[in-house]
Amino acid sequence: MVRNEVYPDRMLSDNDKFERIIKTINKRFSTYGYKRIKTSAFEQYDLYSKVKSSINQNEMIKVIDYSGQVLVLRPDVTIPITKELLQNSSELSRELRYFYVQEVFRQAFDKNESIERTQAGIEYFCNSSPEADAEVIALACHLMKDLGFNDIKIELGHAGFFNEIVQNLPLTAQQTDQLRSLIQAKNAVEIGPFLQNLDIDNEVREVIERIPFLYGNPVDVSARTSGIALTEKMQETLDYLMGVFNILKMYGLEQYIVMDLGLINHMGYYSGIIFQGYVEKFGKPVLMGGRYDELGNEFGAELPAIGFACEIESLVKAAGSREVTSRFPIDVKITYADSQLEQAIAIANELRERNYSVLSFSEHKEQIDPRQSIYSIRLEKENNSLLYKDKDTPFSDLKELLELLVGGLN
Template sequence: MYSEILANEHEKHEKIIGTLSKRFTTYGYKRIKTSAFEQYDLYSNVRTSINQNEMVKVIDYTGEVLVLRPDVTIPLTQQLVQLNGNLPEEMRYYYVQEVFRQTFQENEPIGKTQAGVEYYCESSPQADAETIMLACHALRDVGFSDVKIEIGYAGFFTELIADLQLTKEQTAELKRLIQAKNIVGIGPFLNQLPIDPAVKEVLEQLPLLYGAPQVVFDRLQNLQVSESVQLAIDYLQKTYEIVELYGLKKHIVIDLGLINHMGYYSGIIFQGYVENFGKPVLMGGRYDSLSEEFGVKLPAIGFACEIDSLVKATAKKKLKERYSIDVTVFYQESRMKYAIDIANELRERDYRVVSKPLRGQASAKDSEYTIQLLEQQNLLADVEETKEFEDFKQLLDSITSKKGVPEWTI
């Protein structure tokens, strides 16, 4: 009986990995791997929230200290910097790998499987919104209907306290109070510190800046903030407006009390929750400065799902088998909403789709099909021909007439 339970859990584990992997490919991601063993200095010299006491250390034959991989983003970023002399404008990779950390808790495994994506691209609300869409899409694929994505901004808290002369201990305590949404405790704690009244008011409000996006943005309008903090708010609001175009309004919660959980995150941060599970099953954010520690500017955004948590959270759910081909959708700014609709419809039919603003000539060497959404014209191109289409049905008919309809099995 016990062995049957283990077999069922392993089968669910593998099906979830397969489902996530196939969904990642529909957004244009390619799989990559990093070494299980990394140099200890890689993690000790880079800004990160990984506790060095949690790292599993070993000594190699030369006496050098190595660690079992406690994180994927840091070594992958270093690997890309080392391998690419002239880095392309964007790179999309996904991984399914074990990460290893000492937990010091009974019955808690050291190794855990993570599946995640890393999107190396210039910082933009469009790229961040698409990544959040992918996170939500992936969790829905696994079988969850009640998905919530909490979105915050890592730099919001940092910018608020930038001019405050707080000690490391005071900063840690303030973070703890905000994360715990301890409204009663924050006021007395701040009263002990020499803080500008306007900044104090915003810090006291942070636990309340949580909930429906429009409610939070309305509250922010009544607060006096610095120019840099306002820029962060504007970026977050623009990202949400594009997320709303994806039809995700019911899945989104804004939480400006969401504190940076990895030291390298610098912009948008987010975490995903599913029904009947009390902790996040997905965490991610933008990390634009991490690569600069390796000497190259390589901004990026990504997220990771913990497979074991998804296994525990799933009830008896059947997963879909998927099939993909490549499509790139180029759009002019005024056609963004139509581009999002087309990309979503194609992805629901299991086509692998990348969408991006049209700048100069539309060229996508890796795609079998290229779609251009111009002001007065819609074009579909493949290696044989370029032709115009009027609506989505005509577009789909043109593609499926050559490729056939993707098969769905439940």
């Protein structure tokens, strides 16, 4: 198997970064067993207008086909994937893992933003469990590390925490939205005066006022909830999040995780754990995700799932002008003497069948920088060698080469 290597590269153009990021994403998603899926660029408007927890309809790009039917350019990927799976089954008979890299289209209200964005993400259809949720968050962490980011922060929350607080409060829809915005902004100064105008118990008021401060190391946040009058369901939610965190510790990722009990995601179909990821020197999330066990109910079926998505354009901006650290763009580079052309073709074919990416060059032709491949193979009339980490190892035939690639170089 190709080793997960990283290396410093020369300064890259945005297009180079864009393509390299997509290549790295494809590889990492595949290592977790995800298969690529594609949805139509055009969807029926009713698919989104009837899903009450969908995106803002004002953001949709609408078109009319020859029959007069209203269509929208794909504004979201999760909903059409869920609909597609429901065409085959109304319930989850086995776990399914899919990933996508495709464009989404939303109306831009800022002239500096583009209508079209490239989104990459995963959808893991499975029953809710700390193990499954932790695995998805671990995948998000590993992806950010693959892309060369060092200062990674994954904020962990739960959609049910806010919902449990407000469900029995005497709030109008407008007041609920206002409270949601105050909590999301961690505006502790204005939350107090807002609550004074409401007929709610002091214990509930105290819980809401404390939410902006329930942020940080998960163990510390859990300790700070002591003495707050949490409902039984809120306590269960907190215990669940701690269960996920404890599994992430087993992955060795605890240094990247913070808990935020005031985290509220704008995608209304999230019903369970939610999370968003940040990287150094970039002021907005580069990935967002969560569990949406109830989305299938909108189509009359049960299809629990968790997923996340990131925008490639944001990742390119986050990389900035610094040197990009990433996976090698090529696994194997082959350089051959003219007399060894047949052997070069045989080796390249075999390695590609084994999912290595391979470039092959005659020794007389222009070649890529040797730093741009994990392995370099040189084929000469009297000598064959494999270069890895500045160590040259001779080999006699394809069988010996494959033995070296799968562990013989350690």
